[in-house]
Amino acid sequence: MSLRCGISPRPSAQSCLPFPTYSTASRLTVRILFDMPSTNASEPIPIETSHEDMIHDAQLDYYGKRLATCSSDRTVKVFDVVDGDTQRSGGHTLKGHTGPVWQVAWAHPKFGQILASCSYDGKVIIWKEQPAQGPTPGGWAKIKEHTLHKASVNSVSWAPHELGAILACASSDGTISVLTFKNDGQWGADVFEGHAIGCNAVSWAPAVQPGSLIVPQPSNTIPGQQPVSIQSVKRFASAGCDNLVKIWGFRDESQSWVEEEVLEGHTDWVRDVAWAPNIGLARSYIATASQDKTVLIWTKDTPTSPWVKTALDPSSASVSPTTGAPAPAGKFPDVVWRVSWSLAGNILAVSCGDGKVTLWKENLKGVWECVSDMTS
Template sequence: MQPPANVSDSVPIETAHEDMIHDAQLDYYGKRLATCSSDRTVKVFDVVEGDSSKLSAGQTLKGHTGPVWQIAWGHPKFGQILASCSYDGKVLIWKEQPQGWTKVREHALHTASVNSISWAPHELGPMLACASSDGKISVLTFKDDGQWAADIFNGHAIGCNAVSWAPAVQPGSLITPQQSQQPIPGQSPAQSTPSVKRFATAGCDNLVRIWAFREDSQSWIEEDVLEGHADWVRDVAWAPNIGLPRSYIATASQDKTVLIWTKDTPTSPWVKTALDPSSALTSPVPGAPTPAASPAGKFPDVVWRVSWSLAGNLLAVSCGDGKVTLWKENLKGVWECVSDMNS
C-alpha cells in the first residue's frame, strides 16, 4: 500500500460561537454551512462563491436551553429545513421563511439529552429519527394535513448515542429486480421496487440495533442486533446504496475500534470486520512526539464519529487524538487507510 496522502489544505473558519462547536454540516448543494455549539445556538452561513474558506455574516438561531449536539439538513425538495438536537431534551426543526429562519416544530417528548438526529432518505418523505439518553428513539413524520406525528419507543436501556437511516431501496434492487414484485406499467423494475423504512441506532449497551417499519402494524420493530463492541457505541453510519448487492454499516466505539458490518442478501447474517489502524502509515504531526503503538485493531483513542462519502465507498473516521483517517475497501476486500488529516 502506498503511504496515505496527508490532507494539508484545511483552512480554519471563524464562526463567532462563544463555546465549543459540536457539529458542522454543509447543505445538499454545499452552499450553506450550519454549525452548533455549547453556547446553545445554531448558526447558518452562506459559503462565499469561489472561496469556500469565507462565510457570510450568517444568522444565529436561538431556541435551545442547553448545548446543541448535532444538526441535520433536510433534503432541498422539502425547502430549506434544518433540525437541531440538544442536551435540553428537545429537537427543533427550523425552516427558512421570507423573514428569515423560523422554528416550525418543537419536539419535547424525550426526558433526557437528545444526542443524535437523522433525516430519512427523501424518497420516504420528511421523516426525522432522534436518539436520546433516556434510552428511547423517536421518529417525526410530516403528514399530509401539515402536522407532525411522533412515534416514540424504547431503544437502548441505558441510552442511545447515534442514529443513521438505511438507503430507501433494497441492496441490489437497481440491478436485480425482485422476482416477487410485479412491475408497475410504465415504470422500470427499479422504480416499482417498494421503499424501505429502516435505520440503525448505537447505544450505551455496547450494541447496534436495526429497526424496520411494519406496514401491517404501523409500528417500528427491532429487526436485528449487532454485537461486537466492548464499550459504548458512539456512532453508527449506514452507507449510501448505489445499487450494489451489499449493505455496509460502520460503527465507532469507546473501546477504540471501528467495525464494518456487511450483509450480502436480505436473508444473510451481518458479518463484521475491524479496521486495523496499526497497518496504516499515517503522517506524523510536525513537532509532536511519536505516539505509542496501539494494539492491533485499536485506534489510539476513543473513536467518536464515522461518516461515508456520497458514493458509499470511502469512510472517514474521527478519533479522539485529533486525527481523521479515510478508509477504502480494496479489490481483495481489505480495508486500507488511504489518507489522514490532523486537526
C-alpha cells in the same frame, strides 16, 4: 456534499475531536477541505464562526452552499459558503435551545431550507427559512419543537428523501423517536424503547433495497408496460450505551417500528453508527465507532444473510505516525467518536480522540486500507 465535525463531547464524553468527511476543526473555528478544482485540497480553509463556546457539529447542506454549526453556547449558526469562505452578511444565529446543542442535520432541499437541531435540554427543534416579505427581511423560524424525550437528545438524522420528511432522534433516556410530516401539515411522533441505558446515534438505511436496481424484468413484459417497481424500505440503525447496534424496520400492517436485528461486537459504548449510501448494489455496509477504540465494518450480502463484522486495523495504516506508544492491532490510539461515509459510499472517514481523521477504502481483495489522514 456533507460535512460534520465535533470538537467536544455529547453527554458523558471526555473529549471529542473533529468528525468530518472533508473537514477538520478547532474549538471555535471550522476548517473545510473542499474537493474542488478551485481550491487547494491540501490546505483546509478555516472559518471563524463567532461561537462563544465549543463547537459540537457542523454540516454543509445538500449543495454545499450553506454551513450550519452548533455549540455549547446554545446556538445554531447558518452561513452562506462561497469557495470555502462564509459570507458574514448572510449569517444567521438561531436561538431556542437552553443547553448545549450537540448536532444539526439538513433536510433534503425538496422540502425547502429545513434544519434540525438536538440538545442537552432534551429538545429537538426543526427550523425553516422564511422568505423576505416586502421590507421585512427573511430569517429562520421554528416549525416544530419536539419535547417528548426526558433527557439529552444526542443525535438527529433525516430519512432518505424518497421516504418523505422523516426525522429519527436518539436520546440518553434510552428511547428513539421518529417524527413524520403528515399530509395535514402536522408532525406525527412515534417514541419507543431503543437502548436501556441510553442511545447515542441513529443512521438511516438507503431507501432502495440492496440489489434492487439490478432486478431482472420478466421475459414476457409487453412493450410500453410499466417495469417492476422498486420497493422503498424504512429502516435505520441505532447505537447505544449497551454496547449494541440495533436495526429497526417499519411495519405497515401494524404502523409501528420493530427491532429486526442486534449487532454485537463492541465491548464498550457505541458512539456512532453510519449506514453507507448505495446505488442499488447487492451489499450493505454499516460502520460503527466505539468507546472501546475500535471501528467495525458490518457487511451483508443479501437480505437474508447474516451481518459479518470486520475491524479496521490502524496499526497497518501507511499514514503519518502518531506520538506515543503504538495502539494494539485493531485498536485506535484513542476513543473513536465519529464515522462518516462519502456520498458514493466507498470511503469512510474516522474521527479519533487523538485529533486525527483517517480515510479508509476497501481494496479489490476486500481489505480495508487507510488511504489518507488529516490532523486537527
